[in-house]
Amino acid sequence: MDFHGIRIQGKDEITTPGKKLSAGRHANVFEWGEDRVIKLFKASYPTDLVTAEYYNALAVKNLPFKKPIVCELKKTEFGYGIVFEKLAGENMMDYIERTGDLKGAAIMMAQLQKDINRCTFDLENTGAIESAHQQLRRNMVNSGKADTEATKEMIRFLGTMKEGNALCHGNLHPDNVLITDEGAVAMSASNYCIGMQLFDVAKTFFLIAYTPLPGEEKEGSTCPVCRGIAGTEERKAFGRHYLDAMGKSATEIGGYLSMIIAGM
Ligand SMILES: Nc1ncnc2c1ncn2[C@@H]1O[C@H](COP(=O)(O)OP(=O)(O)OP(=O)(O)O)[C@@H](O)[C@H]1O
Ligand SMILES: [Mg+2]
Incomplete structure (x- = not known):
């Protein structure tokens, strides 16, 4: 259904959104008045994930x-x-397409991620934010491969790992x-x-490496990225620039990467 406006409780008129800024798998983003946007979730998207x-x-x-x-969080008829x-x-994807500057983009993204990861939490008081271990375990348990020995072993291994107290974005890739x-x-x-x-x-590296190329997107695909870097060589180059900018190696992220892949 096309989105023509939002009827706000207590008001008769429909508030019309402005330009559509993005069309995602779960939500569309529209301009909303002069200085706001509204991320409007599709009806099929679970309400508890919206509130989370x-x-x-x-x-x-x-x-x-x-x-x-x-x-604010708004309930609308849509x-x-x-x-x-x-x-x-x-958007960084548009920047990459316009300039081809993979290295510059990777450095900007890494700087942002370091700023996020520098925020730390008292593990006794993380408020609404879940732990990375909860996220990894849930994805592996719900993956459809939960009964395999390999996945069971990874869930056991996860239980032995230190939790960490850094804020993680969990979904950082050029389109975000x-x-x-x-x-x-x-x-x-x-x-x-x-x-x-x-x-x-590891999550960002996964999102870069597993971005579907044009024609690869399958119906019901579990790939979390809607728009990606269009070329295997470019993805590899971006991944290398990104790891360099973060000061990490592929070997270091291997353990988490395996668990992220097991959760897909
Ligand atoms: N506050 C904002 N101001 C300007 N542009 C925005 C804003 N919020 C979102 N956008 C644009 O809309 C795009 C989509 O937003 P967002 O990433 O939140 O939604 P999504 O991609 O549908 O969901 P997700 O990334 O959580 O799966 C952004 O990448 C950005 O280009
Ligand atoms: Mg997004």
Whole structure:
């Protein structure tokens, strides 16, 4: 169904959204008045995941890294929407397509991720944000491969690993970065979690490497990325620049990467 407007409780008129800024798998983002946007979730998307994203956005609102400020959660006749302050900038995927500057983009993304990972939490008091271990375990248990010995072993191994207290974005890839005059900004609050920085690096590396190429997108694909870097060589180059900029090696992220893949 096309989206023509939102009827707000207590008001008769329909509030018409502005330009559609993005069309995602679970949500569409529209301009909303002069200085806001609304991320409007599809009706099929579970409400508890919408509220979890809203509470994540609230939990990181005052932390010292760049992200759009969350304003409110709205129930509309078209589904739930989260309202954010609108930022002016260029999506990093558009920047890469326009300039081909994979190295510059990787450095900007790594800087942003380091700013996020520098935020630490008291593990007794993480509020609404779940742990990276909870996220990894849930994905492996729900993967459809949970009964295999390999997955069972990885779940056991996860239980022996240190949890970590760094804020992880959990969904950082070029399509979730907006380049503004003030620097790179982290979009999407859907997967914030508390864990080890290596987990977040492995997750981003996974999102880069597993981005579908044109024609690869399958119906019901579990790949979390909608728009990706279009070429195997470019993905490899971006992945290498990214790991260099983070000061990490493929070997270091191997353990987390295996668990992330097992959870797909
Ligand atoms: N506050 C904002 N200001 C300007 N542009 C925005 C804002 N929020 C989102 N956008 C644009 O819309 C795009 C999609 O937003 P977002 O990443 O939150 O949704 P999604 O991709 O559908 O969901 P997710 O990444 O959580 O799976 C962003 O990459 C960005 O280009
Ligand atoms: Mg996104």
